[in-house]
Amino acid sequence: MNRVKKKIFHDFIAEKGLKSTRQRDIILEAFLSTNRHLSIEELYLHLRSAHPTIGYVTVYRTLKLFAESGIAREFQFGDGQTRYEHVAEGEHHDHLVCVLCGAISEFSNAAVEAIQDEIAASHGFVIRYHKMELYGLCSACQG
Amino acid sequence: MNRVKKKIFHDFIAEKGLKSTRQRDIILEAFLSTNRHLSIEELYLHLRSAHPTIGYVTVYRTLKLFAESGIAREFQFGDGQTRYEHVAEGEHHDHLVCVLCGAISEFSNAAVEAIQDEIAASHGFVIRYHKMELYGLCSACQG
């Protein structure tokens, strides 16, 4: 499925008249190779060991492009850092965030999605996107 | 019900060994007198006309205290400003946020709350609080 995301991003780059660069490919590869919800800083630091010349700003701009192209989603989980994850087209999930260790797990629930549509409809509201996050203690952090 | 919130806050102040001040009372009064979801800046500017000596930092610190005492909730709706609303004990609602005009409306839905508990339980997760926000176009901003 990373093959698909790479294609989506490359098509996006081409369609926008942007250029394909070594840095973007390296960042894309690193970004797709994990399923974590990474902050700019985290991805930058991770890359730095193997690619010390890639700057923070390039990581920042590239993650923005990923989000714009549709292969990434941007989050604010309340720890002061913007986080990104790569997503497959048509898929959706929401998050459980541990307030102690910061662990993020995922869930998807059709009933919730359906009720959201009802709620929006009853308010004459057209949903563009939504945020549903459960904050608390993960099983490892209880007790 | 504002009577109740005032009492909760004053009890909180007393219990913590903090002091009752003119500024805190003025800010509390202004905060309770609206049902909007105010940013620090907004509340500060609103107060400034009648109380030009109250500083931004005092509004900031007082809103934090409101949240700590339980009479206010803090939000990040993605516009870069932290927002506060006053809440009654035991009540809960979530939000619809218009991405065009910024209007914020409210809803509460028992089914959603119930499903959240199920989801948490199935992940061995203990919920402390949650965030559910629907972003899109309010009825006034469509078309």
Added chain:
DNA sequence: CTCATTTTGAAATTGAATTTCACTTTAACC
């Protein structure tokens, strides 16, 4: 009233996000 403690407000600082700018790289065209 006294005085230790808390509060206040202006100014300074923080920190992540974003912009600027001089230099480099890409790719379209020949």
Added chain:
DNA sequence: GGTTAAAGTGAAATTCAATTTCAAAATGAG
């Protein structure tokens, strides 16, 4: 392959809300 306009890069500068610092003022217990 060389030329060239446009886009990309990275360091440094800037932004902006949030937060901290600090000296002066206010509070309230005794």
